[in-house]
Amino acid sequence: MGDDARLQDILTHLDQGLEAGLERLVRFLRIPSISTDPAHAGDVRAAADWLATDLRELGFEVTVHDTPGHPMVTARSQPGRARSLLFYGHYDVQPVDPLDLWDRPPFDPIIEETPQGRVIRARGASDDKGQLMTFVEAFRAWKAVHGTLPSDLILLFEGEEESGSPSLRPFLCAHAEELRASLAVICDTGRHADGRPAITTQLRGLVGQEVVIDAADRDLHSGSFGGLAANPIMVLAQALAALKDDQGRVTLPGFYDGVEDLAPELARDWQALGFDATEFLGRVGLSTPIGEAGRTPLEMMWNRPTAEINGIAGGYAGDGFKTVLPAQARAKVSFRLTGTQDSEAVRAAFQDHVRRFLPADCRASFHDHGASPASVMDISDPAFGLAKEALGQEWGQDAAYIGAGGSIPIAGDFKQILGMDSMLIGFARDDDRIHSPNEKYDVESYAKGARSWARILTALR
Template sequence: MPNSPKIDEVLSTLDADLPQALARLEAFLRIPSISTDPAHRGDVRRAAEWLCAELQSLGFDASIRNTPGHPMVVAHSPKGTRRPLLFYGHYDVQPVDPLELWDRPPFEPEIQDTPEGRVIRGRGAADDKGQLMTFVEAFRAWKAVHGELPSDLTLLFEGEEESGSPSLQPFLRENADELRAGIAMICDTGMYSDGRPAITTQLRGLLGEEIVVRAADCDLHSGSFGGLAANPIQLLVNALATVKDADGRITLPGFYDGVEELTEELRADWQDLGFDTGEFLSRVGLNRPVGETGRTGLEMVWNRPTFEINGISGGYAGAGFKTVLPAEARAKVSFRLTGTQDAQAIRETFRAHVRAAIPADCTVAFHGHGASPASRMDISDPAFAAAKAALSQEWGREAAYIGAGGSIPIAGDFKTILGMDSMLIGFGRDDDRIHSPNEKYDLESFAKGARSWARILAALS
C-alpha cells in the first residue's frame, strides 16, 4: 500500500509519547462535559476550550463555533494536494447515574490493571474522548516527525452527540462548503472482537418516541375504582405489548417496507466472523437470545429493525405501598431501522397503533425524540481497501468490514448534507461499559488506535 517513508518514525514517536498522551487524556476526562444536563453547560464549553487549545498548539487553525446549544470545535490543517479528509468525534459524555454503582468517582480517571489488561476508567474514556484523542495524538506525532501537519484535514468535534445533536444538521448546512471533503473519518465505533480491527460499513437508524397516557383527573383509590375506571398504565402496556408478536416480528402495518435482506455474499462473510450469540450474551449475564425467529445473532443486531421499550413510569413507586390507579402513565420507546425504512411513516403508524388502544374518555400525547435513517457505505472507494490494509498491518490480524447495531446519525448527515461517505473506524471493545457505570477504554485500544490512524494517514497520502 502507499506509505510515508517516515511512518516508522511516527509510530516510534507515538510509543515514546504514550505516558504524556495518557496524561492529556486524563486531563480531558476530568471535565464533566455532560451535554444533557443544563447544570454542566459551562463544563461542556470548558471541554470545547480545552480541545481547541490542544489543536491550536499543534498548528491547526482551530476555533469554537457557537450554536443554539453546545459549541462545535472546527479545525483545519494547511491546504495541500492530498484528498481532503474530514475527522469527526464528540467531546460530550453521558450522565453518570446511578452514581452509587461506580467503583470510583466517574470524573476522576484512573489507569487500572485488570485480568484482561490495562485500562483507563472514567466517564467518556471510550465514548468518545479516548477515541477522539487517538486522532489528535496521531496528528501530534506526525507533526513531530515531519515538521508539519498532514495537509487538507478538517476536524469537526461536536458537543451535543449524547443529547441528540439538535444543532448539528443546521450547522452542517450553514457550513457545508467549509466542511465538505472527499471522505469522512468517524471514530465513535469499535472493533469486531478483541484484537480484530474493523471498518463499520452499515449502521441502523433510530426513531424515538415518548408516550403520555392520561385517564382520571387525579389518582384514584384502587378499592373504590379498581375494575371500573381506566388504568393508564394498563392501557399503555397493552398497547406496547402488541407491537411485537410471539415470533419477535413487529406488527405495525408496512413496518418492514424498505428492509433489505442480506446478500448471500455478505451472509457468508458474516458467518465467517464466528459470532457466538451465547458467548456474547454471557458477557452481560444472559444466555438466551430473543428476537425474530430464524435470524442469526449478527443479523438481529446489525441488519434487522427492532422495537424496544426504554423506560416506563406511572403511579406510586416509593417506599412502602400505595394502592392507587394513577392518573398518568409514561413510556419511552425506540425503533432501530435498517435499509430504506421511512422513520416518519413508522412514527405515524406507531402513534395510530397506540391511539387505537386508548378509550375515548382518556387521552394520549406523543413527543418525538429524533428520527434518522439507516446508513450504508460504498466500500468500492479505494480508500476503504487502503485503510483496511493499514489496520491489518497494525493489529496483525485481517481487518473486517462489519455492521453496527447502534445509530450514528452523523454518517447519514454527511451523506445527505455534504454528499460524502464515511469510514467508521474505532477501537472500542464490547466490555467498555459505555453509557453505564465504570466505563473504561483499553490502553491497547488507545495506543494502537493512534498508531492505526497514523498508518491510515500514510496510506491515504
C-alpha cells in the first residue's frame, strides 16, 4: 500500500475515532494538574501517570522522571532510519481563579454546542492538554493503520510549564544525549487570527529588570525641601523617558547589535496576512499604531526589539493629596529581543543608562527578573516547507509562516542545550480564553489538529 493510501486510511481512522478521542481528552482534563499550587502536587503526578499509561498502551517506551518539582514524562518509539523528531508539550495547567467567573466547574469538562461550532470547555482544554493530545491521537491512528508507531520519535511532556519550568533546563542538560533529535516540534501555539494554519518561525526573547532609586532617608516635605533635595521619581522619569528617541528607537548603546531585517520570504508571508493594525488596536480601545518609524505593524510586533515600562511606583498615590518628595522610586522594565541580541548585554546597557542620570545623592539598585534569547528558526530546512504544504492540504488554505511577539523559552533551550531548531505548530484560537475562566478548545482544532500531524508525519517519514 502506498503512502497516499495509508495516509487516507489514517485520516479515516481519526474521523471515525473522534468521539473516542474526545472521551480520552475529557478523562485527561478531569485531572486538576495545577503546577503552581502545592496542594495539587498529587494531581500533577496523576496526570503524568495517566499520560505514561496511555503512551505505554500505544507501544512507547515510557519513563516518568522525578525532578525537584513535578515529573517529566519521556517516551520513545523504536529506532529506524527516519528523521528523528522530538515532540514537546506540557500537561500542567493554570490555576482556575476567579472560580466564580466559570460557568461550570473547570475540571468537569463538557463538549458544548456554540454558534461557532462544538467546543471542549475545561481548564487545560487549549493550554495545553488538548494540543498535546493531537500528537497522541495522530500516533494512535498511525499505529492502527501501520501496525507500528512511527519510528525515531522522542516525546517530552513537562509538568511545570505554567510555573516557570524550574526543572526543565537542568533536565535537558542531564538528558541531552537521549533527547537530542534532528528537529523539535512544539504544539503550544495557535493558528493565525484569521483561522489559517500557521508555523511560528521566530519568537522574541525577554529581559526583565527592576530598578530602585533611593535618595533621602525619609519622605520630605516639598515646601521645605523642594527645589533643593533630589527627587528620585524625577530622576527615574528622566532616565526612563530617555530610553527612546523621537523615532521610536531604543537609545541604549549596542542595543541593536544582532538585530536583523526581515527575510524576504517572511516579509511576503506577513504581507499576505492582511493584518489591520487599526482593527487590532480597536479591540482594546486604541486606534493609532506607534513605534519604530519605517516599520510595518507586524515587524514591530514580531521582528523588532522593544523597551517597555511595565510599572512605576513611588511617593504618595492614595486618595487626597500629600506634598512629599519621596525617599524612593522604582520601576519595572522589560525588553523584547530579536535576532541574536545578547540578553545580558542589554541588561548591562540599561543599568549603565540609569546610572548616567543619577545625581550625587541618589543610589540605584537593580533586581533581575529573568532573561531568555530570541529564537529564529532555519526555514531552509525542508521539514518546514513539507509541514507548511501538509497544513495547507488539511485546512484548505495556504499555511503561513508567522512570528510571535511573546517568548516561549523552551524553543531557546532546545537550541542552546540540544542544538536543534523547533517547529512550532498549534491549533489554538485567539478566543480560547487560555489562563482565563471558561477556557475552551474547538473540536475542529482537536480533530483537524490530529489530522494535520498525521499529514506532517507522513511528509517527514
